[in-house]
Amino acid sequence: MTPLTQEQITAYKAKMPATVEQEPMAKHTSFRVGGSARLYVVVHSSSTLLEAVEAALAVGIPFYLYGGGSNLLVSDDGFEGVIIQTAHRGIEVKDTNVSAEAGAITAMVARTSVEAGLTGFEWAIGVPGTIGGALYGNAGCYGGEMKDAVESVDAFNLETKEHVRLTNADCQFGYRNSLFKNKPYLILGCQLALKVSPDAAASKARLEEIMGKRKDSQPLGQSSAGCVFKNVEFSDPKELEILSRSVEVPEAMKASGKISAGWLIDQAGLLGKTIGEVSVSKKHGNFFVNAGQARAQDILALISLVKMKVRDDLGIELQEEVQYVGF
Ligand SMILES: Cc1cc2nc3c(=O)[nH]c(=O)nc-3n(C[C@H](O)[C@H](O)[C@H](O)COP(=O)(O)OP(=O)(O)OC[C@H]3O[C@@H](n4cnc5c(N)ncnc54)[C@H](O)[C@@H]3O)c2cc1C
Structure with missing residues (x-):
């Protein structure tokens, strides 16, 4: 540079x-x-x-x-x-609508909405980061994603130099994808359309349940960027057939149309694989964890090794979910 x-x-x-x-x-x-x-x-x-x-x-x-x-x-x-x-972190609730500025902490938006007696955004309690980042990547987990909750997004279009209010459809949300990954927009904030919770206590309990599940399945105490790779969506049954020649694909994954990248990495025998101070987590194959002094170069090398081994052993091309800066 x-x-x-x-x-x-x-x-x-x-x-x-x-x-x-x-x-x-x-x-x-x-x-x-x-x-x-x-x-x-x-x-x-x-x-x-x-x-x-x-x-x-x-x-x-x-x-x-x-x-x-x-x-x-x-x-x-x-x-x-x-x-x-x-770092503009404003959150405002009006009836069943929650407005959040781009820098609002996603988990705070989830908690605020539940405390206001609303349902539909509980899943986001364990997603680190801000609403801007969550909209950019259409963050999701535990059956929910931004796409299901967003009514509109306020943004600035850097091409036309205009403020715009985009509808949910305008945002072109897909699996870990959105308009914002493909066009130069600054996300300024969004409006979520939620519902009145029929059982506010159950919504609160759901927050705790999700946090508990994450602690059990993810290396939350270690430094990581969450899932390094996207799960693999297959539309062509041939892809599934090729994969099934090497490994037995769980029925739940077949039914969902998505193969977990962490599971593929596990099948390729890569749990615990280490380069320098970065390792594939033994708890979750799609999390790479930094032992303390990891370098970006080591992470890149590990990403490349994992992609090659999964491709060679299982015939699947993994794609990064993590965003590169300064390369
Ligand atoms: C432990 C852990 C668990 C995770 N679990 C999940 C999960 O369950 N589901 C999931 O989807 N993700 C998960 N992630 C990944 C990450 O938390 C999400 O992608 C999150 O939504 C990113 O938000 P952020 O603010 O940190 O984005 P950042 O990392 O700051 O940025 C991500 C991208 O968004 C862009 N961006 C950010 N703000 C704006 C803006 N205002 N306008 C335009 N572009 C913007 C950035 O340029 C960048 O390209 C996890 C991460 C960790 C560390």
Whole structure:
């Protein structure tokens, strides 16, 4: 990456005085990995977010926007530009509608909605990070996904330079996919359409139940970025047939139309596989865990090894869910 000039840095800081230099991204990602952002600024409102991005465009420096850093792999060389963190965390409940700003913590939105007597967003209690990140990747688990709850999304279209309110259909949500992965939008916030809970106590109990399940099945005490790979959706029965030649696919996965990437990694004998200080978790094959001093380079090497072995042994091409920054 081309180094920023001192003139660019000075000009950016003049426009955004809260900017700091050389901020270690390992401090801000759940993987605890990554070199420094040359410039780094935290924004506390949609208007400041727009100012931070417009300043980067005006000064001609690359920018990267993130929320909780729970789905990121940042290069050991860091990012030669400005990294902008969304920290506008407002949540508002009106009747069965919940509005959340991009930087709202997803788990807080889940808890707030349940406490307001609403149902439909309990599943999100264990998803780390922010609503912006959750919308970007159409986060989901335990039978729910953003797609089911979103009524509309407020965003800024960087191509047309317009504020827009997108409907659920406009967002083109798919499995860990959305419009935002394919077009340059800044997500500013969203409106969720939930329902009045017929049994508020049951909704509260569901939050605890989900957290308990996650603790049992995921290495939550260790640094990771959640699932490294997407589960494998198969539409063509041939793909399933090829896989079934090597392993016996559980009926539940066949019925769901999705093969768990963690299960495939387990079948390829890769649980516990380690490169440097990063390992495939022995508890969940789709989680890579950092023993403390892992480098992004080691994580990349482990991703590549896992992809090759799963492809060679099982004939399946895994695709990363984790987002790369600065590579
Ligand atoms: C222990 C653990 C468990 C997890 N479990 C799940 C799970 O069950 N289900 C699931 O789906 N995910 C899971 N994840 C992954 C991750 O938490 C989700 O993808 C989450 O929604 C990411 O939110 P974030 O704010 O941390 O996004 P970040 O990591 O900060 O960013 C992710 C992407 O979103 C983009 N982005 C963020 N905010 C904006 C914005 N305002 N406008 C435009 N783009 C934006 C970023 O540019 C980046 O490309 C897990 C992660 C961990 C560490």
